[in-house]
Amino acid sequence: MRPQEKRKTIPQKNLENFLLSEPVPLDKSMLDEITQSYLKLYGKEYEKLTNVQKVFIQNSIKSIVEITRSYYRFPSLALKLRKNDYNIVEFTLHPNGDISGLRIVQPGNYSFYDKSILEAIQYAYKDYPRPKEATKIKFYITYRVY
Numbered sequence: 001m002r003p004q005e006k007r008k009t010i011p012q013k014n015l016e017n018f019l020l021s022e023p024v025p026l027d028k029s030m031l032d033e034i035t036q037s038y039l040k041l042y043g044k045e046y047e048k049l050t051n052v053q054k055v056f057i058q059n060s061i062k063s064i065v066e067i068t069r070s071y072y073r074f075p076s077l078a079l080k081l082r083k084n085d086y087n088i089v090e091f092t093l094h095p096n097g098d099i100s101g102l103r104i105v106q107p108g109n110y111s112f113y114d115k116s117i118l119e120a121i122q123y124a125y126k127d128y129p130r131p132k133e134a135t136k137i138k139f140y141i142t143y144r145v146y
Helices: 015-021 028-033 036-042 051-071 076-081 111-127
Strands: 085-093 099-106 135-143
Touching (some): 036 135, 076 111, 111 135
Antiparallel strands (some): 085 135
């Protein structure tokens, strides 16, 4: 190569750049990963998420829920009463691994479940996968006592 010739640079191709430039259509393959109930959970808010956030949620929500479950301990009162319940939690997960805005969006019938899931998330978040940009995480937690 001659000294005066400049090499052409190839634009960096990576998932994040692709997602930032291309719309993410909602097709059947995506519906396998994000169930109808999950889309219902986010509602119109889902459409406001960036493509990078949507992909992070699709790829990470299952592991976030599993990590949270690994830290969860049933309250003794729940075991005594043998009551099933569910609630919905949300928080923002940041690229540095921190969380903010942790809250119960829809409380269950038994407040001891609400309190215990918030405590579990406060321990579990350090093990969550990290997003490229701050992402709102929302999920159902179902409690079943057998």
